[in-house]
Amino acid sequence: MPGRAAAVRSGQEIETVVAEIARNLNLEVFRQVKVGRRIWGAERKIDVVLRHPTTRQTIGIECKFQGGGGSAEEKIPATVQDIEAWPIPGIIVFAGKGFSSNMRSFLYSTGKAVDLDDVEQWLKLFFGLDL
Numbered sequence: 001m002p003g004r005a006a007a008v009r010s011g012q013e014i015e016t017v018v019a020e021i022a023r024n025l026n027l028e029v030f031r032q033v034k035v036g037r038r039i040w041g042a043e044r045k046i047d048v049v050l051r052h053p054t055t056r057q058t059i060g061i062e063c064k065f066q067g068g069g070g071s072a073e074e075k076i077p078a079t080v081q082d083i084e085a086w087p088i089p090g091i092i093v094f095a096g097k098g099f100s101s102n103m104r105s106f107l108y109s110t111g112k113a114v115d116l117d118d119v120e121q122w123l124k125l126f127f128g129l130d131l
Contacts, residue, residue, distance in 0.1 A: 066098030
């Protein structure tokens, strides 16, 4: 449903919306999944992991929100690199008016980012569900 992105106010709220969309698509949902450690020893966690119950196809999702000026935008390139270290495919789902047009362009260019308003259709395509 378009307009979801306008309703969220944090990355955690994006997690909740993504989880709700996934459950409505009959996908299994796991939140804050530990996936190892970063180079400096901190735990690496994936915000949301989705799995198709029959095919077992899995994807990890990082949720990023930027309502205004702040640091979320600065962390995006590192997040894209972090996803490459995951043992499963991954994307960034983002929302908020605070992302600059340059950062939005960067996100789209990675092929690893989906606007929250587009995530339901993206997940249907990824998991081979009815459109």
